Amino acid sequence: MPGGYTGLFLTVDLISGKISRFVLEEEFFRLHIGGSAVAARLFLDGFPLDCDPLSGANPLIISTGPMTGSAFPGTSRFSVCARSPLTGIWGESACGGTFGPELKRAGYDGLIITGRAPFPCYLRIEDGAAEIIEASEIWGKDIYETTDLLWSKHRSCRVLAIGPAGENLVRFASIGNDKGHFAGRTGLGAVMGAKNLKAIAVKGTGHPEKADKEGFKQALRSAAEEIRSSAFAGSLHAMGSDAGMDLGMMTGDVPIRNWTVGEDYDLSAALGGPALTEKYLVKAHACTHCPIACKRVVRVAEGPYRTEEGPGPEYETCCTFGTMIMNYDLAGVIKANELCNRYGMDTISCGSTVAMAMELFEKGLLSGRDTEGLDMAWGNMPAVFTLLGKIARREGFGGLLAEGSARAAERLGSAAAEASVHVKGLELPMHDPRAFHGMGLAYMVSNRGGCHLQHAVMGTEQGMVSWPQVFTMKDSYTGPESEDKAALVFHSENFGILGNSLAICHYVLYSLKPETVLKAFNVITGFGFGFSDLMVCGTRDWMLKRGINNLLGVTSRNDALPKRIMTALTEGAAAGSVPDTKKLLSEYYALRGLDKQGIPKEDRLRELGLDALNRRLAAVRAAEPVAKEEMKWQN
Amino acid sequence: MAKLKAFTQEWMNAFRRRIADSKEYREIAGNWEGSVSIIINPDPARGVPETVYLFTDYWHGDVKDFLVCDKAKAESADFIMSGDYIRWKQIARKEIEATKALMQGKLKLKGNLVYVVRNVKTVNKVVDLLGEVDTLFPDD
Numbered sequence A: 001m002p003g004g005y006t007g008l009f010l011t012v013d014l015i016s017g018k019i020s021r022f023v024l025e026e027e028f029f030r031l032h033i034g035g036s037a038v039a040a041r042l043f044l045d046g047f048p049l050d051c052d053p054l055s056g057a058n059p060l061i062i063s064t065g066p067m068t069g070s071a072f073p074g075t076s077r078f079s080v081c082a083r084s085p086l087t088g089i090w091g092e093s094a095c096g097g098t099f100g101p102e103l104k105r106a107g108y109d110g111l112i113i114t115g116r117a118p119f120p121c122y123l124r125i126e127d128g129a130a131e132i133i134e135a136s137e138i139w140g141k142d143i144y145e146t147t148d149l150l151w152s153k154h155r156s157c158r159v160l161a162i163g164p165a166g167e168n169l170v171r172f173a174s175i176g177n178d179k180g181h182f183a184g185r186t187g188l189g190a191v192m193g194a195k196n197l198k199a200i201a202v203k204g205t206g207h208p209e210k211a212d213k214e215g216f217k218q219a220l221r222s223a224a225e226e227i228r229s230s231a232f233a234g235s236l237h238a239m240g241s242d243a244g245m246d247l248g249m250m251t252g253d254v255p256i257r258n259w260t261v262g263e264d265y266d267l268s269a270a271l272g273g274p275a276l277t278e279k280y281l282v283k284a285h286a287c288t289h290c291p292i293a294c295k296r297v298v299r300v301a302e303g304p305y306r307t308e309e310g311p312g313p314e315y316e317t318c319c320t321f322g323t324m325i326m327n328y329d330l331a332g333v334i335k336a337n338e339l340c341n342r343y344g345m346d347t348i349s350c351g352s353t354v355a356m357a358m359e360l361f362e363k364g365l366l367s368g369r370d371t372e373g374l375d376m377a378w379g380n381m382p383a384v385f386t387l388l389g390k391i392a393r394r395e396g397f398g399g400l401l402a403e404g405s406a407r408a409a410e411r412l413g414s415a416a417a418e419a420s421v422h423v424k425g426l427e428l429p430m431h432d433p434r435a436f437h438g439m440g441l442a443y444m445v446s447n448r449g450g451c452h453l454q455h456a457v458m459g460t461e462q463g464m465v466s467w468p469q470v471f472t473m474k475d476s477y478t479g480p481e482s483e484d485k486a487a488l489v490f491h492s493e494n495f496g497i498l499g500n501s502l503a504i505c506h507y508v509l510y511s512l513k514p515e516t517v518l519k520a521f522n523v524i525t526g527f528g529f530g531f532s533d534l535m536v537c538g539t540r541d542w543m544l545k546r547g548i549n550n551l552l553g554v555t556s557r558n559d560a561l562p563k564r565i566m567t568a569l570t571e572g573a574a575a576g577s578v579p580d581t582k583k584l585l586s587e588y589y590a591l592r593g594l595d596k597q598g599i600p601k602e603d604r605l606r607e608l609g610l611d612a613l614n615r616r617l618a619a620v621r622a623a624e625p626v627a628k629e630e631m632k633w634q635n
Numbered sequence B: 001m002a003k004l005k006a007f008t009q010e011w012m013n014a015f016r017r018r019i020a021d022s023k024e025y026r027e028i029a030g031n032w033e034g035s036v037s038i039i040i041n042p043d044p045a046r047g048v049p050e051t052v053y054l055f056t057d058y059w060h061g062d063v064k065d066f067l068v069c070d071k072a073k074a075e076s077a078d079f080i081m082s083g084d085y086i087r088w089k090q091i092a093r094k095e096i097e098a099t100k101a102l103m104q105g106k107l108k109l110k111g112n113l114v115y116v117v118r119n120v121k122t123v124n125k126v127v128d129l130l131g132e133v134d135t136l137f138p139d140d
């Protein structure tokens, strides 16, 4: 087996209780590398794609990459994958923290969990051995309580757990790792809940091999030096991901009042990285082996929103529970973040859904009767805190919002649709495509719905990185312009998507020279890849996931931006600008090799060795492009 | 008016005037206090034989000293920005934004990052005004 891999996947059938292992060979890893790319291939080859996402038939696949646990900076990552209960298409969520390296130390590259256990349970893995354990004692507990209980039961284990939201099948339920790291997007916590699987506790003492240990030490030294001298890494260390809000307000990147306002400097002054650092930061915190330590440990010591010391909000959360809902009180964001962490809910989807509810309340499309007396006025944080509990428990009005903004809006009638700002059912991350047209294209074609992490477009378009040695790009791009962006997105996808297969954090990727990352990958695996080999793997990964989505009913009509984003703002840096979606998509389709229906062309798939996918897509290519029932609410 | 030779005291005076005369700068820089030095690495091939040290000082919307200085003075500033000549020229010509150059490692910054981020609007305005000085660069 090449370095970086154990070659072993653990399979757990929760119905029969059968636990087994299978081996993946080097050839397979040379094609798909790891992480969500490996998971996508396993999903495509081994499972009924159109399974009900909230049934036992939907496999939960957890997959590490060859760099996971290698001690190279930013490589604690692993991907959780399944068909998404939120979007109905391919779902994946990458997470840093501690679980990935520990799983590798326990002897596994990944896990596949199928079926639904007859009783609430958790899975315990220790150095190769695995057992399913009854979990009535922790069922109903929040993620922090669950983690504490498992830590006390199984000394020095690493925990992956869901909270009440996952148990109650909230469609944007998250999964928490050791209370500080979250696989948030696409609702995979609900997939665990649907399996009656409360948690996974893992412990390992092994050490994954490296092909060239001396070379690895050199790569580590280069990385440490590059991170030390990187202003990007320095600002993340000092202020966390929220470091970007002040600049984002200037460039028009920050969404305000559910994407309807172009700028508000009082919001960024109140909610940005400097405010978080000066008022609430206790200390910086890191995923395993990461010198950047962008995570925040915060505490609100006094006032109505007091919190214990715990994980602080990221930039995205400072927007969804701050700028998006017109809350100027950072303590309120911290409190909402803590509640989402405990209940186990994705702060992007959840906060965006709350923002939608506030807009509909203001417009009279939701009344006090609908909200069961909750005053959903903009910025009313006590109402938000109450609502978060109702969502997690699916109580009354909370049950409607637990469906996610797209489904909830559909139930509230066509007038509500505009307030749900999503692509393919996934609420948009907090970067405004009107300010950065490339990001708009990236949202439209991202394989998990509107996403800023399935590619490196944020880094390349906003100028955090310049990678002319990897692919052709200009020195600098103008945000609110569509010219030259299709090629930028195409290449930034093929390279950036590797973050989820190599298993390296995007922030670290942006802080290092790409040559250093490539070297680390090669000395770990011994693959001897060049950038072009990596880009082919990235392309294959993208096509594989697109093919899965096509088989699930996605066509070109789903590659669209919501009406709200196609409405120009009247103030701020992006005023008057909307992405030229027609131009962007036609240029991108040509580069990517998609036909008019948005399906990969046969020759492209053949070049990538994806012949089986080609055969399965033949029927889709021949069919009339009719939207499947579950796609009907998608844009 | 004739272009001013870059990195001369005359050029620094013009830069200072631009900022002092800017109503917009005065409005947004109310919170900024502190000196910023600019260190330009030598590039003999492009007509910059030695390191250039520049010192600028700002006080709540006002401007104080703007000097061509020596190493010791430059290193005494609250914030020190350093980089290759060609990068500074690109920034002055507005071919690349200073924040992007910083993030990409083309410029280095020493000083309190939190303070800089909090005042990023002020920093960008200063760089913007630098670009308005009609400049003759050594390799023009």
Ligand code: SF4
Binding pocket: A073, A074, A075, A076, A096, A097, A236, A285, A286, A287, A290, A291, A292, A293, A294, A295, A505, A506, A507, A508
């Ligand atoms: S930069 Fe932050 S998120 Fe990324 S690995 Fe380091 S600590 Fe984790």
